[in-house]
Amino acid sequence: DVKVTQSSRYLVKRTGEKVFLECVQDMDHENMFWYRQDPGLGLRLIYFSYDVKMKEKGDIPEGYSVSREKKERFSLILESASTNQTSMYLCASSLRTGLPGANVLTFGAGSRLTVL
């Protein structure tokens, strides 16, 4: 019954490495989101996609890029990982605004990234 799947639960990478975090949803949702969660700061939006190939920067996009080539898949890319990107990364999806049930987020289990 898993609806939002994140590819890796735990990753350990070295500074400067390129990191890919993958997220797949099976609910045909238009919207997909990448958040990072740090103690005391709550969830902060990195990037948002409202359709295939469409993306919007969130609150903290620096050092990240995203790709959405198919509706069900949203990838987060760290071009050159740094230690301050050590965090929990959460993917979520939702129906677009205006549809019944819109704005209710379904989250993946999270990917805990450690950059050494």
Next chain:
Amino acid sequence: KNEVEQSPQNLTAQEGEFITINCSYSVGISALHWLQQHPGGGIVSLFMLSSGKKKHGRLIATINIQEKHSSLHITASHPRDSAVYICAASWGTDKLIFGTGTRLQVFP
């Protein structure tokens, strides 16, 4: 600036106690959300409301538009209710702004 604030940050309770978590927000929201995050990371949406009150089992969410305030109540708390409870708000867009969460521990 659109903001969401929660209180308290941490809360401990004995099994059976009535629990209240508070959330305040800036003006003009279109919807207020309550979410639950268990140890291990998974986040689940509990409620989305724009007025009045919603109830699911022992959980009750209320919102007072005039006071820009929402509460999440847990009746007859149980150790399995131990989690982080997160309040979030939307202002007519697809994006939510999140509070920093309330860590609840319920002891037997």
